[in-house]
Amino acid sequence: MSSVIAEKEGKIWAVGGGKGGTGKTFLASSIGIYLAKSEKRVILIDVDIGGANLHSLLGISRPKKCLTNFFETGTSLSRLAVKTGIENMSLITGDVHSLASDNIRFTQKLKLFRHIMKLNKQYVIIDLGGGSHNNTIDTFLMADKKIAVLEPEIIAIENMYHFVKNALFRKIRMSLRSYGFKEIVEHMWEQREKYQIKSLKELIDSLKDSFSYIGDILDRELADFRIYLVLNKIRSSQDILIGSSMKSIFNKYLGIDAKFVGYIEYDDVVWRSIRERRPLMLNYSLSRVAKEIGVFTENLLYEREMKISRI
Amino acid sequence: MTKKELKKYFDILEISPEATLMEIRSAYSRLKKLYSTDSVVISPIEDEFSIEERQKILEQIEDAYTKLMEQVKESQDRLVHHERPFAAGHNTMEGEEASISYSGQVLRQIREKMGIELFEVSLDTKIRVELLENIEQERFDDLPPEVYLKGHIINYANYLLLDSQKAAADYIARYRAWEKANKEEK
Numbered sequence: 001m002s003s004v005i006a007e008k009e010g011k012i013w014a015v016g017g018g019k020g021g022t023g024k025t026f027l028a029s030s031i032g033i034y035l036a037k038s039e040k041r042v043i044l045i046d047v048d049i050g051g052a053n054l055h056s057l058l059g060i061s062r063p064k065k066c067l068t069n070f071f072e073t074g075t076s077l078s079r080l081a082v083k084t085g086i087e088n089m090s091l092i093t094g095d096v097h098s099l100a101s102d103n104i105r106f107t108q109k110l111k112l113f114r115h116i117m118k119l120n121k122q123y124v125i126i127d128l129g130g131g132s133h134n135n136t137i138d139t140f141l142m143a144d145k146k147i148a149v150l151e152p153e154i155i156a157i158e159n160m161y162h163f164v165k166n167a168l169f170r171k172i173r174m175s176l177r178s179y180g181f182k183e184i185v186e187h188m189w190e191q192r193e194k195y196q197i198k199s200l201k202e203l204i205d206s207l208k209d210s211f212s213y214i215g216d217i218l219d220r221e222l223a224d225f226r227i228y229l230v231l232n233k234i235r236s237s238q239d240i241l242i243g244s245s246m247k248s249i250f251n252k253y254l255g256i257d258a259k260f261v262g263y264i265e266y267d268d269v270v271w272r273s274i275r276e277r278r279p280l281m282l283n284y285s286l287s288r289v290a291k292e293i294g295v296f297t298e299n300l301l302y303e304r305e306m307k308i309s310r311i
Numbered sequence: 312m313t314k315k316e317l318k319k320y321f322d323i324l325e326i327s328p329e330a331t332l333m334e335i336r337s338a339y340s341r342l343k344k345l346y347s348t349d350s351v352v353i354s355p356i357e358d359e360f361s362i363e364e365r366q367k368i369l370e371q372i373e374d375a376y377t378k379l380m381e382q383v384k385e386s387q388d389r390l391v392h393h394e395r396p397f398a399a400g401h402n403t404m405e406g407e408e409a410s411i412s413y414s415g416q417v418l419r420q421i422r423e424k425m426g427i428e429l430f431e432v433s434l435d436t437k438i439r440v441e442l443l444e445n446i447e448q449e450r451f452d453d454l455p456p457e458v459y460l461k462g463h464i465i466n467y468a469n470y471l472l473l474d475s476q477k478a479a480a481d482y483i484a485r486y487r488a489w490e491k492a493n494k495e496e497k
Binding site: 154157158162198199241242244245246247248249251252253 | 344352
């Protein structure tokens, strides 16, 4: 569409957001199909531990090869990728049985990330699954585009806030650890009452105030920490405002940038397509939901935001 | 008001200094709603967020909006009373150059100067775009009866932060003049 504007670098996209059932897997597969149909090469990676079911949404049977083979025998990622029946798009799946998240050692995880980053000739869409486990958060942090899916209801909102907050805190700790300042952060956070720190933003601000070199490190490391918000299953135009409000809260209390890229209206067509085991983006490509997915995927590609005043 | 102050107010409302009047308004009402009601979005930060703080944020929002609106009003007064961009070249206001009279054209020019599209006006005022167009173009034939028309003009003028009573009086006077001329023709 807007091929004049260069696509921003950053082809590893992770879809997460804390709460289960908000539609992360559906979104990851739909984004993947949209990109593949726009003639981009796409690899979907399902790391939804305990609930790897991306293949079901695509209507294919569970692949025999999975990430376990990568960890145990070092099979390369490109050899693990299976065809999805959709041109330009392949799938790497996690394994429900042996890939209990605790089994992955830190070094293994880093190796996986290194190999994922080498896939950079194509778009890598990672389905994270729910929860705020460290492995989930680390994968989220590794991604170039951190996509967070939200439903307009209180539990999803709270879970997402805590998911992003945990991710940010982990990012701060990891960044400063590699410079040997990990203790300072942990000390300040533990003694936050004494330092009158109430939010992560205040923690970051007071770290910056007290130690200018830490400020430089954080500025550099957090410069690209940006959340891309997608609001799923909305039922009224009032619901859309929740996206903008989340953005305000992220900004004020976590001090991070968030882009509200789009929303999907609640529609039975999603349920129908899942039941029929045929991707909505193929079988209902003219539906409103499919159009809305197209809109925010374009926004993700070109770093645009949803226009609120045009509702 | 200095540029820096202006920028601060725009920042508080989380909008860019290029924002249209419509965007300023919707940002204001959205943020006010977010912090004054028990919005679901607030719930995760409740423990990080005292009532005093919330009050302070609301005050800032209120202040920023008031100041920005004053600014808009000021630039409009300048537009209407001093710059008189409509005085030359247009003959719609014969003999009235000294004090501005709100014609359809004046309303349109003020709106355009504020960078507001007709559909934006329509969204906020609930007046149909075609009707707004007819008002601005003074297609009196297509306008509703006077009582309704007056309501629309007041509504529209309020939206543009104008003196709505004067706007309605001016416009209705033009409407009546047309009506009279029309009757005489017949």
